[in-house]
Amino acid sequence: MIYRELTRKTPYQPKPRSGRPRVTDIRSDRRIQRMASNKLNENLAENKILCPEQFGFRKSLTTTHQLLRVVEYITSGFEKGECTGAVFLDVQKAFDRVWIQGLIHKLIRYKTPPHLLQLLKSYLEVRKFAVKIANSISEAKIMRAGIPQGGKTSPVLYSLYVNDIPKTHKTLLGMYADDTAILAKNKNHKYTAAALNQHLAKLDDWFLKWKIDLNLHKTEAVYFAKGRRKH
Secondary structure, X not given: OOOOXXXXXXXXXXXXXXXXXXXXXXXXXXXXXXXXXXXXXXXHHHOOOOXXXXXOOOOOOOHHHHHHHHHHHHHHHHHOOOEEEEEEEEXXXXXXXXXXXXXXXXXXXXXXXXXXXXHHHHHXXXXXXOOEEOOEEOOOEEOOEOOOOOOOOHHHHHHHHOOOOOOOOOOEXXXXXXXXXXEEEEOXXXXXXXXXXXXXXXXXXXXXXXXXXXXXXXXXXXXXXXXXXXX
Protein backbone atom coordinates (compact mmCIF):
# COMPACT_ATOMS: atom_id res chain seq x y z
CA MET A 1 0.00 0.00 0.00
CA ILE A 2 1.39 3.44 -0.91
CA TYR A 3 0.87 6.34 1.49
CA ARG A 4 0.96 9.87 0.13
CA GLU A 5 2.79 12.33 2.35
CA LEU A 6 0.99 15.65 2.66
CA THR A 7 3.23 18.71 2.72
CA ARG A 8 2.79 22.37 1.90
CA LYS A 9 3.85 21.55 -1.64
CA THR A 10 1.30 18.75 -1.95
CA PRO A 11 -2.01 20.12 -0.59
CA TYR A 12 -4.94 17.81 0.02
CA GLN A 13 -7.08 17.30 -3.05
CA PRO A 14 -10.55 15.83 -2.49
CA LYS A 15 -11.77 13.10 -4.79
CA PRO A 16 -13.96 14.35 -7.63
CA ARG A 17 -17.69 13.83 -7.12
CA SER A 18 -19.87 11.94 -9.50
CA GLY A 19 -21.63 14.10 -12.05
CA ARG A 20 -24.92 12.31 -11.42
CA PRO A 21 -27.50 14.32 -9.42
CA ARG A 22 -28.38 13.05 -5.98
CA VAL A 23 -31.77 11.32 -5.92
CA THR A 24 -34.00 12.13 -2.96
CA ASP A 25 -37.21 10.46 -1.89
CA ILE A 26 -39.99 12.35 -0.11
CA ARG A 27 -40.90 9.20 1.82
CA SER A 28 -37.51 9.13 3.54
CA ASP A 29 -36.40 12.77 3.40
CA ARG A 30 -38.12 14.76 6.14
CA ARG A 31 -36.82 18.05 4.72
CA ILE A 32 -38.76 17.45 1.52
CA GLN A 33 -41.81 16.41 3.55
CA ARG A 34 -41.59 19.67 5.52
CA MET A 35 -41.28 21.68 2.32
CA ALA A 36 -44.25 19.89 0.76
CA SER A 37 -46.31 20.41 3.93
CA ASN A 38 -45.51 24.14 3.98
CA LYS A 39 -46.36 24.55 0.29
CA LEU A 40 -49.62 22.66 0.70
CA ASN A 41 -50.59 24.71 3.76
CA GLU A 42 -49.80 27.92 1.88
CA ASN A 43 -51.99 26.84 -1.03
CA LEU A 44 -54.86 25.90 1.28
CA ALA A 45 -54.61 29.17 3.21
CA GLU A 46 -54.31 31.43 0.14
CA ASN A 47 -57.35 29.84 -1.50
CA LYS A 48 -59.29 29.46 1.78
CA ILE A 49 -59.94 25.80 1.08
CA LEU A 50 -60.08 24.22 4.56
CA CYS A 51 -63.46 24.46 6.25
CA PRO A 52 -63.50 26.89 9.22
CA GLU A 53 -64.88 24.17 11.51
CA GLN A 54 -61.55 22.29 11.32
CA PHE A 55 -59.20 23.51 14.08
CA GLY A 56 -56.68 20.68 13.87
CA PHE A 57 -53.12 21.48 12.74
CA ARG A 58 -54.13 25.07 11.91
CA LYS A 59 -51.97 28.08 12.68
CA SER A 60 -53.03 29.89 15.88
CA LEU A 61 -55.82 27.36 16.57
CA THR A 62 -55.82 24.78 19.38
CA THR A 63 -58.14 22.31 21.06
CA THR A 64 -58.86 25.04 23.63
CA HIS A 65 -60.28 27.32 20.94
CA GLN A 66 -62.57 24.57 19.69
CA LEU A 67 -63.64 23.70 23.22
CA LEU A 68 -64.49 27.35 23.95
CA ARG A 69 -66.57 27.45 20.76
CA VAL A 70 -68.57 24.42 21.90
CA VAL A 71 -69.00 25.75 25.46
CA GLU A 72 -70.24 29.11 24.16
CA TYR A 73 -72.76 27.33 21.94
CA ILE A 74 -74.12 25.36 24.91
CA THR A 75 -74.20 28.26 27.40
CA SER A 76 -75.86 30.62 24.91
CA GLY A 77 -78.61 28.02 24.62
CA PHE A 78 -79.02 27.93 28.39
CA GLU A 79 -79.56 31.71 28.38
CA LYS A 80 -82.50 31.21 25.98
CA GLY A 81 -83.93 28.26 27.88
CA GLU A 82 -82.62 25.76 25.31
CA CYS A 83 -80.99 22.40 25.92
CA THR A 84 -78.22 21.01 23.75
CA GLY A 85 -77.68 17.54 22.35
CA ALA A 86 -74.22 16.50 21.15
CA VAL A 87 -72.76 13.48 19.40
CA PHE A 88 -69.00 12.94 19.66
CA LEU A 89 -67.75 10.78 16.80
CA ASP A 90 -64.61 8.66 16.98
CA VAL A 91 -63.10 7.73 13.61
CA GLN A 92 -61.57 4.26 13.68
CA LYS A 93 -57.85 4.19 12.75
CA ALA A 94 -58.24 7.54 11.00
CA PHE A 95 -54.86 7.87 9.29
CA ASP A 96 -54.60 4.15 8.51
CA ARG A 97 -57.95 4.06 6.70
CA VAL A 98 -57.52 7.04 4.36
CA TRP A 99 -58.41 5.86 0.86
CA ILE A 100 -55.36 6.89 -1.19
CA GLN A 101 -57.07 7.28 -4.57
CA GLY A 102 -59.88 9.19 -2.89
CA LEU A 103 -57.32 11.56 -1.34
CA ILE A 104 -55.58 12.09 -4.69
CA HIS A 105 -58.99 12.82 -6.24
CA LYS A 106 -59.55 15.54 -3.64
CA LEU A 107 -56.07 17.00 -4.14
CA ILE A 108 -56.94 17.38 -7.83
CA ARG A 109 -60.42 18.74 -7.07
CA TYR A 110 -58.97 21.41 -4.77
CA LYS A 111 -56.60 22.46 -7.58
CA THR A 112 -53.31 21.54 -5.96
CA PRO A 113 -50.44 22.96 -8.09
CA PRO A 114 -49.24 20.28 -10.59
CA HIS A 115 -45.64 20.08 -9.31
CA LEU A 116 -46.85 19.71 -5.71
CA LEU A 117 -49.47 17.16 -6.75
CA GLN A 118 -46.84 14.98 -8.42
CA LEU A 119 -44.63 15.18 -5.34
CA LEU A 120 -47.50 14.19 -3.05
CA LYS A 121 -48.53 11.35 -5.35
CA SER A 122 -45.00 9.94 -5.12
CA TYR A 123 -45.37 10.16 -1.33
CA LEU A 124 -48.67 8.29 -1.31
CA GLU A 125 -48.48 5.81 -4.17
CA VAL A 126 -46.35 2.72 -4.75
CA ARG A 127 -46.03 2.06 -1.03
CA LYS A 128 -45.94 -1.67 -0.36
CA PHE A 129 -46.40 -4.01 2.55
CA ALA A 130 -45.68 -7.66 3.29
CA VAL A 131 -46.67 -10.03 6.10
CA LYS A 132 -44.02 -12.01 7.94
CA ILE A 133 -44.85 -15.06 10.06
CA ALA A 134 -41.88 -16.82 11.67
CA ASN A 135 -39.40 -17.27 8.80
CA SER A 136 -41.95 -16.93 6.02
CA ILE A 137 -42.78 -13.64 4.29
CA SER A 138 -45.58 -12.96 1.85
CA GLU A 139 -45.39 -11.34 -1.56
CA ALA A 140 -45.32 -7.53 -1.36
CA LYS A 141 -48.62 -5.83 -2.17
CA ILE A 142 -49.37 -2.19 -2.98
CA MET A 143 -51.09 -0.28 -0.17
CA ARG A 144 -54.50 1.07 -1.16
CA ALA A 145 -55.19 2.91 2.08
CA GLY A 146 -53.34 4.79 4.80
CA ILE A 147 -51.08 7.80 5.06
CA PRO A 148 -47.73 7.47 6.86
CA GLN A 149 -47.92 7.90 10.63
CA GLY A 150 -45.59 10.64 11.80
CA GLY A 151 -45.13 12.08 8.32
CA LYS A 152 -44.84 15.87 8.13
CA THR A 153 -47.53 16.10 5.46
CA SER A 154 -49.91 13.50 6.95
CA PRO A 155 -51.91 15.81 9.30
CA VAL A 156 -52.76 18.35 6.60
CA LEU A 157 -53.50 15.57 4.09
CA TYR A 158 -56.00 14.07 6.54
CA SER A 159 -57.62 17.47 7.10
CA LEU A 160 -57.98 17.82 3.33
CA TYR A 161 -59.45 14.33 3.03
CA VAL A 162 -62.29 15.11 5.47
CA ASN A 163 -62.70 18.71 4.34
CA ASP A 164 -65.98 18.15 2.49
CA ILE A 165 -67.74 16.63 5.51
CA PRO A 166 -71.48 17.38 5.35
CA LYS A 167 -72.93 20.27 7.35
CA THR A 168 -76.48 21.37 8.16
CA HIS A 169 -77.84 24.77 9.18
CA LYS A 170 -79.57 23.25 12.23
CA THR A 171 -76.40 21.88 13.83
CA LEU A 172 -72.95 23.03 14.90
CA LEU A 173 -69.99 21.09 13.54
CA GLY A 174 -66.69 21.02 15.43
CA MET A 175 -63.53 19.25 14.29
CA TYR A 176 -60.01 18.82 15.57
CA ALA A 177 -58.09 16.51 13.22
CA ASP A 178 -60.00 13.20 13.41
CA ASP A 179 -62.14 14.22 16.42
CA THR A 180 -65.59 15.34 15.30
CA ALA A 181 -68.65 16.60 17.17
CA ILE A 182 -72.08 17.75 16.06
CA LEU A 183 -74.41 19.73 18.33
CA ALA A 184 -77.99 20.97 18.14
CA LYS A 185 -80.11 22.97 20.58
CA ASN A 186 -83.79 23.72 21.07
CA LYS A 187 -86.31 24.22 23.87
CA ASN A 188 -87.92 20.95 22.81
CA HIS A 189 -85.59 17.96 23.04
CA LYS A 190 -87.48 16.22 20.21
CA TYR A 191 -86.42 18.91 17.73
CA THR A 192 -82.86 18.64 19.01
CA ALA A 193 -82.85 14.88 18.44
CA ALA A 194 -84.40 15.29 14.96
CA ALA A 195 -81.70 17.79 13.91
CA LEU A 196 -78.93 15.49 15.11
CA ASN A 197 -80.43 12.45 13.40
CA GLN A 198 -80.76 14.31 10.08
CA HIS A 199 -77.11 15.30 10.25
CA LEU A 200 -76.05 11.79 11.24
CA ALA A 201 -77.90 10.37 8.22
CA LYS A 202 -75.91 12.64 5.89
CA LEU A 203 -72.69 11.73 7.65
CA ASP A 204 -73.47 8.02 7.32
CA ASP A 205 -73.73 8.31 3.53
CA TRP A 206 -70.55 10.39 3.38
CA PHE A 207 -68.58 7.94 5.57
CA LEU A 208 -69.65 5.08 3.33
CA LYS A 209 -68.66 6.92 0.13
CA TRP A 210 -65.17 7.79 1.38
CA LYS A 211 -64.53 4.50 3.18
CA ILE A 212 -64.40 5.99 6.69
CA ASP A 213 -65.35 3.80 9.65
CA LEU A 214 -66.52 4.88 13.09
CA ASN A 215 -65.59 3.25 16.35
CA LEU A 216 -69.09 2.83 17.77
CA HIS A 217 -67.76 1.85 21.19
CA LYS A 218 -66.08 5.25 21.55
CA THR A 219 -68.81 7.35 19.90
CA GLU A 220 -70.94 9.08 22.54
CA ALA A 221 -74.20 11.06 22.68
CA VAL A 222 -74.59 13.63 25.47
CA TYR A 223 -77.53 15.84 26.49
CA PHE A 224 -76.75 19.16 28.17
CA ALA A 225 -79.54 20.70 30.25
CA LYS A 226 -79.59 23.40 32.92
CA GLY A 227 -81.40 22.31 36.06
CA ARG A 228 -84.10 19.68 35.84
CA ARG A 229 -85.29 18.56 32.45
CA LYS A 230 -88.85 19.71 31.74
CA HIS A 231 -89.60 17.62 28.63
